[in-house]
Amino acid sequence: MSMKKMHESASQRQGELTHFDQAGQAHMVDVGAKNETHRIAVASGTIRMKPETLAIIQSGTAKKGDVLGIARIAAIMAAKRTSDLIPLCHPLALTRVAVDFSIDASASSVTCTAQVETYGKTGVEMEALTAVQVGLLTVYDMCKAVDRGMVMMDVRVMEKHGGKSGDWVA
Template sequence: MTGFTHINADGDAHMVDVTEKRVTEREARAEAIITMAPETLAMIVEGRHHKGDVFATARIAGIMAAKKTSDLIPLCHPLMLTKVEVDLQPQPEHNRVVIQAVCKLAGQTGVEMEALTAASTAALTIYDMCKAVQKDMVIEGVRLLEKRGGKSGHFKVEAE
């Protein structure tokens, strides 16, 4: 790995200049997991939450968060996303919801941070909506699963 691109010659943080980079198709997929009590998960899946559809709200929150990533992460470039998808899969056998977010664009910089922000925010939204029912839910496993495009090429987490 070479030096950090967000640090200039004087050691100061700065936004990377991507002006000369080629526009290429870029895509990233990230994941977050929220674990909870079986009763909490059943309430969500069965649509019995008094605040409404938890998954629909989390999905929209994730999409909105991806679009606002550059407002949240100081050195991220504002991006013109062409796709944001947030998928929430309940896994009752593990008392959890696995959230995967996909972000895509044609641009000069990657979309990893947008995908990670979408997955994280969807998990946080589930927590927020359900905290009155259960306060000890755990959000974990926030990670990049795959990225395509750009100078660094293709990255994919090895199968576990």
């Protein structure tokens, strides 16, 4: 296939999957012709647990240490390594990764929210989603000795800004 045809087949068409060429082969999307813009993505997800587990997290008495502090660092590290984990993701120079955890005592849950930013040619939704999922996995890892029944749920992109498609809010 010629380079021109490869570029044409890699261009995004509304409603089509972009990581496959016309022959159905997986490829990394060509973003070379795209404009660099400020890109922002926000994702969130929740982990539900026993009230006793949540109490341990809140009191800071988990055997492995500060659960949410360590989960925050893990989430930030994960955002930075997304292209190493997801085969067709572009490696990006992130300009900001902010991770927050909120506790809902009535639902016995912790919600992780990640905001990821870059100035580039492709979005950061995958980095935000990866940060959230690894943050929740870290909470699970640190608390599994007392609660193996924790459930991670509702991991999703909440909003994205920048790029040709503009803004999107869930």
